[in-house]
Structure formats: C-alpha cells, structure tokens
Amino acid sequence: MSIVRTLPCPVAETPDLGIVLSDGCRLSARVWMPEDALARPVPAILEYIPYRKRDGTLPRDEMMHPYFAGHGYAAVRVDMRGCGDSQGLIADEYTEQELRDAEEVIGWLAAQPWCSGSVGMMGKSWGGFNCLQTAFRQPPALKAVVSVCSTTDRFADDIHFKGGCLLGENFGWGAVMLSYSSRPADPALRADWRADWLARLEAEPWLAPRWAGHQARDAYWKHGSVCEDFARMTVPVQIWGGWADNYMNTVAALVENCAGPVKGIVGPWVHQYPHTAVPGPRIGFLQEALRWWDRWLKGIENGAEADPAYRVYRLESEAPDASAKHRAGEWVAEAVWPSPRVRREMWHLGQPPGVSHPRAPVGYLSHIEGEVRAEIATPQHLGMHTGEFFPMGLNAEMPGDQAGDDALSVCFDGSVLAAPLDLIGATRLSLRLSSDQPLGFVVARLCDVGPDGASVRIAHGMLNLCHRNGMETPAPLVPGEVVEVAFDIDQMAYRLAAGHRLRLALSNSYWPFVWPSPQAGRLTLTGGRLDLPVHQGAGTEWAPPPAEHASPWKHKVLRAAQTTRKIETDLMSGRVALVIRDDLGDAENLDHGLCTGETMTELWEIHPDDPLSARAVHTWEQRLSRGDWRVRTEARAEMTATASHLRLQARLTAYEGDEKVFERHFDEEVPRQFV
Known part of the structure; x- marks a missing residue:
C-alpha cells in the first residue's frame, strides 16, 4: 500500500x-x-x-x-x-x-x-x-x-x-451506539457544546430492545x-x-x-x-x-x-x-451474474447403516439420495470460534478452526476430493425435520476439512424455524410435526484443494452469534440435500490496481492500544465464556489538539446445558480532552432472558472533569414471540 x-x-x-x-x-x-x-x-x-x-x-x-x-x-x-x-x-x-x-x-x-x-x-x-x-x-x-x-x-x-434468528450483535450494536452517541461536539467548533451534550444525553435512545421487539x-x-x-x-x-x-x-x-x-x-x-x-x-x-x-x-x-x-x-x-x-x-x-459458468449440483445427506450417535461425524454427502435419521441437540456453547459479525482487524475476530465446533455438531462429509472443487455463489440447503419445541433454529456451516482434520468455515447460514414459511409470517412449530424447510447458505467463492473434504455441520445452537432458544430443543432430521453452485474454474481474470491512499493523519500516541480475546471455562460452575478486552489507547490530533480514547469489554457467557443461562455484558468508556477540558462517558449494557422475555438493561453515565453530570438507567423486557 x-x-x-x-x-x-x-x-x-x-x-x-x-x-x-x-x-x-x-x-x-x-x-x-x-x-x-x-x-x-x-x-x-x-x-x-x-x-x-x-x-x-x-x-x-x-x-x-x-x-x-x-x-x-x-x-x-x-x-x-x-x-x-x-x-x-x-x-x-x-x-x-x-x-x-x-x-x-x-x-x-x-x-x-x-x-x-x-x-x-x-x-x-x-x-x-x-x-x-x-x-x-x-x-x-x-x-x-x-x-x-x-x-x-x-x-x-x-x-x-x-x-x-436474533443475533447476539443486536445487543452488542445497541451498546455500541449508546456509547458512540454519548459524546459531545468539539468545544473548538461549538460554543454551545455543553448544553447540546446534556440534551443529547437526555434524549439518548437504548435501541437494542426496540430492534429485538420487531x-x-x-x-x-x-x-x-x-x-x-x-x-x-x-x-x-x-x-x-x-x-x-x-x-x-x-x-x-x-x-x-x-x-x-x-x-x-x-x-x-x-x-x-x-x-x-x-x-x-x-x-x-x-x-x-x-x-x-x-x-x-x-x-x-x-x-x-x-x-x-x-x-x-x-x-x-x-x-x-x-x-x-x-x-x-x-x-x-x-461478465454477467448469475453466471453461465456455474452449474447447480445436488449433494444428498446420507448415513451409514447403524449410525445414530448425535455427534460428528454422523453421515456423508453423496450424489445418491440416501437414508438419514439424526438428532440435532447441540450444546449451548457451540459457536465460540465463529468470530465477529463484522470483524474489523487482526484480533482473532475472524472464524478460527471449526474442528472443535464440528465435534459438537451433526456433520455430513463428502468424499476426499481427487481434484479441486470450485464453488461460487450461494448454496441452497433443504431439510426435512421435526422439533420437540415450538421455538428453535438450525445453523448450517459449510467447511473445508483438510487431511489433518483442521476445519475452515467457507460460509454459514441459518433459519429461525418459526420463519419456515416466510420472514413476514412467522409461526411457532408444532412439536413432533415434520416440516420441509429450505434456506440459503451465504454467498462464497472458494476452491477446495484435492485431498480435502467438504463438510456440512448442523447445529441448533450458535453462541454468541445467535441468541439461544428458550428451551434446549431437539431437532430430528430425516432428510436433506445441498444444492451447490459449482464453478467450472478459471485462472486469474482480473488484476486490480494496487492499494494507495492520501497522507495519513498527524497524531501522537499517548497510550498504546492493547487487545485480548479469550475463551474461559469455569471448572466449578461449568459456564463457558468469551471474554474480550479492547483498549484502543489514547491519541492526540496534532492538527487541532483533541485527545481521544476508548476502551471496551465484552463478556458472553453460557452453560452448555442451559440456554436461559445466556448472559452478555458490555462496557464502553469514551474519553475526550484538550488542555483543561476533559469529558468521558461510560456505558454498561447487559442482556439476559427468561423463557418468556428478553431483558435488556443499560446505564449511561457522563463526567465533566471528575464531576458526574448525567446518569440514566434503562431496563426493558421484550416478549419472546418467535425467538
């Protein structure tokens, strides 16, 4: 660059x-x-x-x-x-x-x-x-x-x-905006900054419950x-x-x-x-x-x-x-999309006779339709290696090795590839299943499994089963009733190497990417197929220009950034947590003298056997200063749930110097109609 x-x-x-x-x-x-x-x-x-x-x-x-x-x-x-x-x-x-x-x-x-x-x-x-x-x-x-x-x-x-499916990041983004919107205008540009700031704080919306309610x-x-x-x-x-x-x-x-x-x-x-x-x-x-x-x-x-x-x-x-x-x-x-160079190829979910264990590997992917009966009842902490909804950089925010989550999922593996397999487009997944609960979802991951067993997520997709007949007309499932569902796994462009296998991993938990269902349900799978977008393959067809940009900003680092990201297991309670601390440090703008900094922590914890143990706590601090002027805001947000409601709490506090000038508490419950 x-x-x-x-x-x-x-x-x-x-x-x-x-x-x-x-x-x-x-x-x-x-x-x-x-x-x-x-x-x-x-x-x-x-x-x-x-x-x-x-x-x-x-x-x-x-x-x-x-x-x-x-x-x-x-x-x-x-x-x-x-x-x-x-x-x-x-x-x-x-x-x-x-x-x-x-x-x-x-x-x-x-x-x-x-x-x-x-x-x-x-x-x-x-x-x-x-x-x-x-x-x-x-x-x-x-x-x-x-x-x-x-x-x-x-x-x-x-x-x-x-x-x-209700995403965990619905809550996370609500916490982000509560923090981001809490900061005042720069006094160097706005003489009325303080009155305007207090008015902003008083009107600050806590948006996560509003979004979750629709x-x-x-x-x-x-x-x-x-x-x-x-x-x-x-x-x-x-x-x-x-x-x-x-x-x-x-x-x-x-x-x-x-x-x-x-x-x-x-x-x-x-x-x-x-x-x-x-x-x-x-x-x-x-x-x-x-x-x-x-x-x-x-x-x-x-x-x-x-x-x-x-x-x-x-x-x-x-x-x-x-x-x-x-x-x-x-x-x-x-030249055009959809491309004539993509053909649809059907791969069926099958199962060797006598295999009924609810953990991977359970079955195979084949061009020939086969029999399958599998129980999808995955532990609630599955998904810890999913990564962020929108990763921003190199702090282990992208999907990691999926092998651990695969081991907790119901998996169907293709044969070892004799030649590379090119996939460009979205895969359509069709399943025949029943549920023992009225609310539930299914998550599908397409993975590239290497000879060493390492698993790379190619793409994922999910369906809240209440939305099986459309996103505008959700309805609870009838427990025990067999339904046919279909949904797209995300767009992709991927070449699996010879010697690798394509894997479909299915789960009905995906924490913290998806907020869990109110009951630890069980899905009984009795059929399914993948409609894969197989590309005829090509060499390099475009040479983009090299990255370039204008001169970067003039600044001085006052305190260096530091980030940690850990998965922790409490050996006494059994709870599993994703714990993130992202301290972006502090910097001074050398053009206009404004000093800024922010610090964030995230806790996503759950017990593998209890979806109602799910808890998310996020904290944000924003810092602004110039000379003798100094302000900061603190936002703390927490989400929990019962079988009938989602509870979303938050507290916003603002300081001018060391004096607290504002504090507001939010506490809202949202009925769980379809999540």
Whole structure:
C-alpha cells in the first residue's frame, strides 16, 4: 500500500462548513475540494454518517477524501443530525428524518457555486446502507453511489436478525451506539457544546430492545430495505463486500436485481475499506471508486459501465487462521451474474447403516439420495470460534478452526476430493425435520476439512424455524410435526484443494452469534440435500490496481492500544465464556489538539446445558480532552432472558472533569414471540 503525497489538483480544506437544513438544524461538514473549484466547479462526493468526523472516522477520512479532492472532486464528510459537531438529536438508524436530511444535503451541495450540480454518495456500513437507501429515493442530483459492506434487506440479512434468528450483535450494536452517541461536539467548533451534550444525553435512545421487539419482517424493517423494489434502484451503484464480513450477500443481490447500472466486487476482507482491509490482498479501492465517479459524475467515457458485472476473489484451501493477514486466491471476473459458468449440483445427506450417535461425524454427502435419521441437540456453547459479525482487524475476530465446533455438531462429509472443487455463489440447503419445541433454529456451516482434520468455515447460514414459511409470517412449530424447510447458505467463492473434504455441520445452537432458544430443543432430521453452485474454474481474470491512499493523519500516541480475546471455562460452575478486552489507547490530533480514547469489554457467557443461562455484558468508556477540558462517558449494557422475555438493561453515565453530570438507567423486557 503506497501513500500518494502529490495529487493532480491542489486541495483546500474547510474543517467546519455549516449546512443549514430547512428546519433550521445545522449540520457540520468537513470539506476538501480543489483550490480553484469556485472558478471551475466540480462534482461533490458525500459521505454522511454518525461516527464523528472530528475524531471517530478522521484517520480513514484523511486517507480517502483528500485523494478524491486531489482528483477534481469536492469530498464532503457530514456528521448526521445529533452526531459529532452537528445540531439536533438522533433517534434510530436509517430513519425517515435521516434520509430526508440526506436528500436535502444533496440538493444543497448541487446548488453550491463550487459544485457542478452532480453529486455522488459513498460509505461503508451505516454510510453504505444510507447511500443505497438514498439512491432508492432518487433525488435528482444524485448521479452514482459507491457502497461498501451494506445490505439490501434490513431484517433477513443485517446485524439484528439473520434468517429470522436474533443475533447476539443486536445487543452488542445497541451498546455500541449508546456509547458512540454519548459524546459531545468539539468545544473548538461549538460554543454551545455543553448544553447540546446534556440534551443529547437526555434524549439518548437504548435501541437494542426496540430492534429485538420487531421479530418479523414488518414495516419497521421494510423501511430502508431496497429489496422492496429493485426497480427503483436506477442510480448507478458500485457495490463492495468481503468474505470475512457478514454483508457478502448484498453484492450478488444488487448485481442480479438492480434496474440501473451496477458493478460488484467481493474480496477476502473484513468490515473495512478494501485499500486498508485485512486479510490481503488489499487493492486500489480509491482508484476503482474514482473510475466510477469519473464515468457517472463527470461523464468521462472510460468504459466503467462495461466492466465485468461481478468480480470475486476466490479463496483457496489453507490452514484456519482467525487473524489471517493474507488469503491465497485468484480474482475471477463474471461478465454477467448469475453466471453461465456455474452449474447447480445436488449433494444428498446420507448415513451409514447403524449410525445414530448425535455427534460428528454422523453421515456423508453423496450424489445418491440416501437414508438419514439424526438428532440435532447441540450444546449451548457451540459457536465460540465463529468470530465477529463484522470483524474489523487482526484480533482473532475472524472464524478460527471449526474442528472443535464440528465435534459438537451433526456433520455430513463428502468424499476426499481427487481434484479441486470450485464453488461460487450461494448454496441452497433443504431439510426435512421435526422439533420437540415450538421455538428453535438450525445453523448450517459449510467447511473445508483438510487431511489433518483442521476445519475452515467457507460460509454459514441459518433459519429461525418459526420463519419456515416466510420472514413476514412467522409461526411457532408444532412439536413432533415434520416440516420441509429450505434456506440459503451465504454467498462464497472458494476452491477446495484435492485431498480435502467438504463438510456440512448442523447445529441448533450458535453462541454468541445467535441468541439461544428458550428451551434446549431437539431437532430430528430425516432428510436433506445441498444444492451447490459449482464453478467450472478459471485462472486469474482480473488484476486490480494496487492499494494507495492520501497522507495519513498527524497524531501522537499517548497510550498504546492493547487487545485480548479469550475463551474461559469455569471448572466449578461449568459456564463457558468469551471474554474480550479492547483498549484502543489514547491519541492526540496534532492538527487541532483533541485527545481521544476508548476502551471496551465484552463478556458472553453460557452453560452448555442451559440456554436461559445466556448472559452478555458490555462496557464502553469514551474519553475526550484538550488542555483543561476533559469529558468521558461510560456505558454498561447487559442482556439476559427468561423463557418468556428478553431483558435488556443499560446505564449511561457522563463526567465533566471528575464531576458526574448525567446518569440514566434503562431496563426493558421484550416478549419472546418467535425467538
């Protein structure tokens, strides 16, 4: 990765440009643009998120936005209403207010004398979501978007629910936002920072219970889900994903369904921009985005619309590594998606005669339909090596060796491969089963098992069995009734080496990725098949540009970061816990003197025999200071459950200097209708 210190256009920066909305709310923008933009107007590129441009995303902002400005754009990084240095209050994610504000900001930008009238929108995660959602609304000046790590369906495939299963990270993300949104504006930019801060704290929402309460794909989740009407997606979209992230399905969905121009790229990466992400190889995301902007914002005939529809990094078999710095593989380029080079191949679940043990290995995968009867009743601590929903780096956040979880699962193994097997696409899993409980779920993992027994997770998928007939119409199971269910295992691009085996691992527990069912149920499996996307194979078909970026931020480390991640077993109680401490240290911004730091701890504990023992406790501390000014906030959140309710508690405390200036407690119970 190289630093570009000299750019084609000299760049002028405005650290706090006010955008006053029609209701009088002032949003704060940091803007980079060519020095001569007033004389020679340029298109604008908007990134619009709640994560604080003054400190939160500043390190990545300074590597990206000056780069675009130096290539002839006005790069505009806006703090959303109620966040960072902007006025107002934040109420939830992707609200109607948030999206109306986005449309108004786009219109405002297009009307500025330094803007050509064309606006692009970009972002990762929250920003990737809201740029797709804004494109769905089709504001006239919005000409193209670049979205990274986002979703088309806020219920079926997001951080709250997946396949109708309540994710542990629904609670975790609620704790994150309680902490992130608790920080004040910078006093250097806002003389009214203190009054504004206290108003923010008083209005701070505890969102995890709200999200957990919507246990079906209702109007709450349909809002902002662009899959509701792909015909409205006419604004050109460049969509990015990573195989180590959990938003990999979005890319194929948009490429396959969007009405307008769309190009998709999926690499080996975690939940980061591809020019800085691990595992490598990193690539020239900024150059690819610039090519997209040039085509749709400037009208340069550079052929971007004729690029391959779907470019994916096909991973290759190698040893499992939860902190992989690089993944072996090759870039495959599909002119269209779905690809004619993918054929569907049926593999059936079978079982040798006399095998009935409820632990792996129990059966085989074969092209010939066979008999199977297996009991899926897995221990509650299965899943400790799953990794994070959206891993951010190298701190063992990616899936590790699955062999331990496989040993607790019901597994079906294919034969040892005589030749490599290429898989690109989503696998469809069909099962025939019954349950002894009205509520329950099933998790499927596709794994690459090496000759040494090490197991690499290729992809996973899950289904809350209450949603067997659709995400909008959940209904409890009838105990003992046999049902046919089918669901997709996530998109993948993977080559299993000769000498390896493909494994399907099934479980009805997956802690802490999925919140457990109220009873330790038992699923009786009596049939199943995998519909695999087998690719004809190819060599390297695309050579992406090398990663580069603008000069990084100027800062001084005041206290170094330190992270630990451990699995602990209490030998007396039998409880098993995932314990994480992530101290990001403290740093001083050498441009404006703001010192920042944060520390987080997570505890996810459960007893292998008791789903109601599940407990999650997260704590966050945020620190801000400059000279004699010093503030910090503490957020503590806890989730437990009974057979009938989820309980989500939180406490938010704020300090100015050593004086406590605010404290609020939250304690909410959510009925367990379908989880």
